[in-house]
Amino acid sequence: MNCLLEVSSLKAVYLVREGTIKATEDVSFEIFENTVTAIVGESASGKSTIIEAITRTLPPNGRILSGKVFYRTVGFDLLEMKEDELRKIRWKKIALVPQAAQQSLNPTMKIIDHFRDTIEAHGLNWSKDELINKASEKIKMVRLNPETVLYAYPMQLSGGMKQRVLIALALLLEPEILILDEPTSALDVLTQAHIVQLLKELKTQMNITLIFVTHDIAVAAELADNIFVIYGGCLVESSPTEKIFKEPKHPYTQGLINSIMAINADMSKVRAIPGDPPSLLNPPSGCRFHPRCEYAMEICKKERPQLIKLPDNVKVACHLYNEGGCKDE
Numbered sequence: 001m002n003c004l005l006e007v008s009s010l011k012a013v014y015l016v017r018e019g020t021i022k023a024t025e026d027v028s029f030e031i032f033e034n035t036v037t038a039i040v041g042e043s044a045s046g047k048s049t050i051i052e053a054i055t056r057t058l059p060p061n062g063r064i065l066s067g068k069v070f071y072r073t074v075g076f077d078l079l080e081m082k083e084d085e086l087r088k089i090r091w092k093k094i095a096l097v098p099q100a101a102q103q104s105l106n107p108t109m110k111i112i113d114h115f116r117d118t119i120e121a122h123g124l125n126w127s128k129d130e131l132i133n134k135a136s137e138k139i140k141m142v143r144l145n146p147e148t149v150l151y152a153y154p155m156q157l158s159g160g161m162k163q164r165v166l167i168a169l170a171l172l173l174e175p176e177i178l179i180l181d182e183p184t185s186a187l188d189v190l191t192q193a194h195i196v197q198l199l200k201e202l203k204t205q206m207n208i209t210l211i212f213v214t215h216d217i218a219v220a221a222e223l224a225d226n227i228f229v230i231y232g233g234c235l236v237e238s239s240p241t242e243k244i245f246k247e248p249k250h251p252y253t254q255g256l257i258n259s260i261m262a263i264n265a266d267m268s269k270v271r272a273i274p275g276d277p278p279s280l281l282n283p284p285s286g287c288r289f290h291p292r293c294e295y296a297m298e299i300c301k302k303e304r305p306q307l308i309k310l311p312d313n314v315k316v317a318c319h320l321y322n323e324g325g326c327k328d329e
């Protein structure tokens, strides 16, 4: 399998009056062609920051302090590219549906006008017919009826329909990579299931690589080939989906997986992770999870664990798996 995107040592922060929020610390991962990757973690763990840093769409107070995002198709580090070069890649090669993007649909514009705006923003000179044909094709792809949806205003569509429209818009220029930030949040359970089903269909029908952010590990289980677990701005585990559910390695991943057992299994086995997520303004020293970890050792307070390779394409950042660690398997 070809590696499409190689992210190494990505560090991003936000500058606020109180200091610096260390939102993403030394994050490294690879994305392989035609795979679906879920980035999971609790709220405020840094998931969106990773996506916004790699697409260079951080808000004005965000800063990328270090790292590389090597995109093999163009053979460049996206973080080094000039803004006008990057603009050629966005949407055409890498499309992003940001979190809460539904609010970005202009209430005074029909859906077809949003499609027109997108092509104009990319300097494309499509005829009216070409635009309607391509927009209709994409709207059909997301299982909506172009005859009604293209001429509707956003307020005439349900939340689930708007989310589909945003996915159709992102697909308009046939990107190689589609990134979705929380594509199912703020939707009711049934609509969430429909969006997950739609993304599954897109994965099989199109030659596309999907990356999505979710705080819901059950959604990740349903859709992803690979799961990246983020805790306190750090990537703590990356693993093929099946493997992570059978044998979660990092104590935090184990806690996350235990927390969804509540829905479908023996309640006596459910154990919430004690304590609260860390403040990223003043994160704990060493491993950011150590204050909540039942296996924490002295070294965990002092040294941040590096991501190490284990068999079966699993990677974990935990001192228990380093030499001298003693985690019972």
Ligand SMILES: Nc1ncnc2c1ncn2[C@@H]1O[C@H](COP(=O)(O)OP(=O)(O)OP(=O)(O)O)[C@@H](O)[C@H]1O
Pocket: 014, 015, 016, 021, 023, 041, 042, 043, 044, 045, 046, 047, 048, 049, 050, 059, 061, 062, 099, 215, 280
């Ligand atoms: N523009 C900003 N200015 C200051 N701090 C920010 C900004 N955006 C995010 N943060 C902070 O950075 C940290 C990581 O936020 P981020 O949105 O990346 O997390 P997340 O895991 O995507 O959370 P959620 O699931 O709630 O969207 C949090 O502490 C958050 O409060």
